[in-house]
Amino acid sequence: MQNLDKLYIFTNSRKIREFNAKFQNELVPKAMTIAQFEQKAVLVPGRFEADEAYALVLMQRACASVREASERLRIPSEFFAFLKNNDYLFSFFKELAISKKSVADLKFSDIYADYEEHLGILEAVLARYKELLAAENLYDGIVLPEIYELNGGFVKEFGEINLEVDGFLSEFEWELFSEIAKLTTLKIIFQTSKFNKKLILKLAEISGIDASEFSLYGEFELNLSSRELKKTGVLRKNPLVLKRSFSARSLQAAYAMAKASEFVADGIKPKNIAVILPDESFAEILRLHDRGKMFNFAMGESFTRTRFFQILKCIVTAINDKIRVNLSEDNYPNFNEFEFNLNEFGVSGELFAKFKNGFEAPCSFEDFRALMEEILALESDHAAAQKTREELFYAQSLARYFSFTLRQICEIFLIKLARLRLDHVGGGKIGVMGVLESRGLKFEGVIVLDFNDDLVPKRSVNEMFLSSRVRQKAGLIGYVDRENLQRFYYESLIGGAKKAAICYAANEEKIASRFLGEFNAVEDARYGDESYAALFNG
Incomplete structure (x- = not known):
């Protein structure tokens, strides 16, 4: 009965399945993803959530009402064209909202006025969009952080909430969980690394604990309600990883199959092996050659x-x-x-x-x-x-x-x-997934494909809209922050594995990711390209 009033919050549903599997012949504690929890933990009295289609309609009306949006920013005024070019608007405005920033903050940070005119137009579009939502008593993810109320009744159902943090939380989420810590015991579970110092500084800020207490490469539990920090484990630093380059990209599929077979022969169970794809489209190549049905594709199959x-x-x-x-x-x-x-x-x-x-x-x-x-x-x-x-x-x-x-x-x-x-059905036990899907998970065998500089790190559409200088000065997640977060994900995966291998394309157009230098990587020269190519014909 001791676990019944505890809630565990994880980054993704795969981590919940892994957590639930630990409990045999006993009651399983309540577990949710962070997205599921936030849906229940916030209320917007007097408003209803706008469905995706109607939010598009209102955003297009907002753009159409600001003449300069079409003239200067080339935002289509005709609805059909707008439908095919709207993603960056919603993404940009939502990032501002969850960062607890305004367009005015960006304008203030743009010391060279590079974006002043464009930001002024976007500010007018956003204001009009908010007016249209309010006029119909609606809300969405863009206005939620401004108008939400904490659902205290729901939070108080739990005597203890355990939040596992695998990357960044937004300013909106930090605000939300800081308020929750006043109503019930909130424990934050996390790891430290030289690549997630931004997280360490934030936890030090909200807890009042000196940042020096958060030693690097440790596992920690922070009780945000009592402001107590407890070290629960030590992480492995600079682990050994095999590396292999291929002139033909498709040969990496053969490498993945060969290394997975080697890992199994060395005693690692297939379910404890993961193939990580920085570019998830490579799954199609892997699927094409997986005649033995070794792999299970966590990202599913493209429609x-x-x-x-x-x-x-x-x-x-x-x-x-x-x-x-x-x-x-x-x-x-x-x-x-x-x-x-x-x-x-x-x-x-x-x-x-x-x-x-x-x-x-x-x-x-x-x-x-x-x-x-x-x-x-x-x-x-x-x-x-x-x-x-x-x-x-x-x-x-x-x-x-x-x-x-x-x-x-x-x-x-x-x-x-x-x-x-x-959903992918009928596959094997070796999981194939993107790096985000792997957050917080541990595997005994890890194989990373496509570890090339154009894919690792990935850039987001929002980073292409504003310079890193403006983003950093305004307090938004910048390019370097996102790079370090991706470094942290790969470091955690490889550091937690008994065996790890990385491969990449190397030719006139492709080079290895500069992240490769962060690992203790040794050349995997056991077989030549011809041997791997032969696997496709075997």
């Missing part, structure tokens, strides 16, 4: 691989590019690539004609849904069909506010579907 997506994409591309399509049996010997693919998918000439004849005409949602159902009749994957029908609600929401041609609504739907993933 673009589904029959439904490929049919709709093929139809839309053929009509847009004015490709001749004649699916009659008499034309079979003369089929072009599009005709052959559509025929193989089971698309009839009548269905293609429905799209082509109405492509540039206004299309009601009911007519669009009827066409999608005809394609879904050709989709054998139940999960893909279910996911498609769920996404039709998004198209239906947009159709309430705007009229679209069949071409426009098809292209919007394809953009939306291309971002989806389906």
Whole structure:
């Protein structure tokens, strides 16, 4: 019974599954992801959360009401074009919100006035967007940090809350958890490294404990309610890691299979091995060569691989590019690539004609849904069909506010579907994941692919919008901060492993990441490229 009033908060659901597996024949304590917890811990009285589609509508209206947004920032005023170019606006405004910063803070930090005009326009767009939300008693992630209230009743349900921090928390989250620490016992679990000094300084600031108490390469528990710091373990520094370069990128897939087999032969269980992909698109190459079903892909499979997506994409591309399509049996010997693919998918000439004849005409949602159902009749994957029908609600929401041609609504739907993933089923026990998915996890065997300078570290779209100088002066997470955070993730993975290997492409266009110099790396020269290439033919 001692665990029933405790709550454990983790970065991701995979960590929760790992945590739950530790409890045998006893009650499992309550556990949530940090996102799930924040949804329950905050309230916005008198307002309702805006759905994604309507938030887009309001943002477009805000941009349209600020004339300079279109003229100077090239933000499309026409809704269809805006839909395809809106991500950076929401991302930028949300980052400001969770950082507890305003556009005015950025303008003040821009000492050379490089961005003054652009920031002034964005400030007007944001103000108008907030007005539109307030007028309809709505909120979203952009205004939440300004207007939320702490759900004290929910927080007090727990006698102790344990928060595991694997990277940065936003200023909004630090504010939230500092308030929670006044209502119940809050313990923060974390590790220290030369790469997460920003976290150490923040914890020292909010706890009042001198930063020198947070010794490097330790595991700690900070009771934020009582301001007590306890060291619970020591981390391994400068671990040994194998490194291997390949002139052909695809050979890294063979290396991953070979190293995984070696790790298993050395006594590591497959479930305790992870393959880390800085570029998750490499999963397609890995999947192509994984004939023995060694791997389980945590990121799932891209929806673009589904029959439904490929049919709709093929139809839309053929009509847009004015490709001749004649699916009659008499034309079979003369089929072009599009005709052959559509025929193989089971698309009839009548269905293609429905799209082509109405492509540039206004299309009601009911007519669009009827066409999608005809394609879904050709989709054998139940999960893909279910996911498609769920996404039709998004198209239906947009159709309430705007009229679209069949071409426009098809292209919007394809953009939306291309971002989806389906769970990977039928794979092996060796996990394949991106570095963010691996946060806070420990594996006995770690294999990192694509460790190249153009991929490690990754840059965010927001860092491309403002210079590092302005970001740092304004108190936003800067490029160096994000680089160090990624260094910390890789260091934690490799430091926690018994065996680790890194490979990368090395040719005229590719060089190893400069992060490689942070590790005690030795050349893995056991086999030549020919031996790895032979695995593809074995």
